[in-house]
Amino acid sequence: MAGEAMGLRERKKQQTALRIYRTAIGLFAEKGFDAVSVQEIADAAEVSKMTVFNYFGTKEDLVFKPMEKHFSDPARAVRDRAPGESAVAAVRRQFLELVEARDPSVGLNPEPFARRIREVVMATPVLRDRAYVASERGARELADVLAEETGDPTLALIAAATLNVTRTALVEEHHRRLDAGETPEQVAADAAERARRAFDLVENGLKDYAVKA
Known part of the structure; x- marks a missing residue:
C-alpha cells in the first residue's frame, strides 16, 4: 500500500x-x-x-527545465557506450535512435506543442542565450568525458565541439525545413540518411572534403 x-x-x-x-x-x-x-x-x-x-x-x-537534460545527450552516449564503440559511432547511434523515435529534442515530433517551445525560445533573446550556454555546457561535458578517457584535453575539446555542432546542424536543418512548410513526416523521411552522411564526414575526417577543382 x-x-x-x-x-x-x-x-x-x-x-x-x-x-x-x-x-x-x-x-x-x-x-x-x-x-x-x-x-x-x-x-x-x-x-x-x-x-x-x-x-x-x-x-x-x-521553458528549459524539462528539456535541458538533452544538451547532455552526446556526453551520455559516449559515457555509456559499449567497449569497442567509438565516440562518433556512439553519438551517431544515439541520434539515429532519437530520429527513429521522432523525439522532440531533434525537431521531429509532430505534436504542435514541441514546435511552440522552439518558437518561444527563438522569439526571446534571454532564452536564446540560455540555449547557447546550455549547448556549450553540453559540449564541455562531452569534452571532459573524452579527455578523461584519452588524456588529451585539446583533442577532446576539438572532437566534442565537432560532434556537438554536427548534431546542432542536423537539428537546425529539421527546423529550417519545417519552417519552410514541410511536414514532420517529410523531414523525417530522409533524416536518418542525412544524419549518417553527416557523421560519416566527421568519422572520415575533412581531408577529401571540398577539394577545389
Missing part, C-alpha cells in the same frame, strides 16, 4: 508539473515570454505561485 501511495503521489506531481509547463508555454506563445508573469501562469494552471517555483526554480526554467 505504501508503494502504491508513493506511486500515486509521484504521478500527481508529474501531472501538476506537466500542467504548469504546458500552461506556461501556451501563455508565452500567445503573449510573449516577457509579457507573462509567474502569477499569471499560476492562476491559469490553478496552482499557487509558490507551487510553480517549487517545480520550476525560475521563470526561464518553465
Whole structure:
C-alpha cells in the first residue's frame, strides 16, 4: 500500500508539473515570454505561485527545465557506450535512435506543442542565450568525458565541439525545413540518411572534403 501511495503521489506531481509547463508555454506563445508573469501562469494552471517555483526554480526554467537534460545527450552516449564503440559511432547511434523515435529534442515530433517551445525560445533573446550556454555546457561535458578517457584535453575539446555542432546542424536543418512548410513526416523521411552522411564526414575526417577543382 505504501508503494502504491508513493506511486500515486509521484504521478500527481508529474501531472501538476506537466500542467504548469504546458500552461506556461501556451501563455508565452500567445503573449510573449516577457509579457507573462509567474502569477499569471499560476492562476491559469490553478496552482499557487509558490507551487510553480517549487517545480520550476525560475521563470526561464518553465521553458528549459524539462528539456535541458538533452544538451547532455552526446556526453551520455559516449559515457555509456559499449567497449569497442567509438565516440562518433556512439553519438551517431544515439541520434539515429532519437530520429527513429521522432523525439522532440531533434525537431521531429509532430505534436504542435514541441514546435511552440522552439518558437518561444527563438522569439526571446534571454532564452536564446540560455540555449547557447546550455549547448556549450553540453559540449564541455562531452569534452571532459573524452579527455578523461584519452588524456588529451585539446583533442577532446576539438572532437566534442565537432560532434556537438554536427548534431546542432542536423537539428537546425529539421527546423529550417519545417519552417519552410514541410511536414514532420517529410523531414523525417530522409533524416536518418542525412544524419549518417553527416557523421560519416566527421568519422572520415575533412581531408577529401571540398577539394577545389
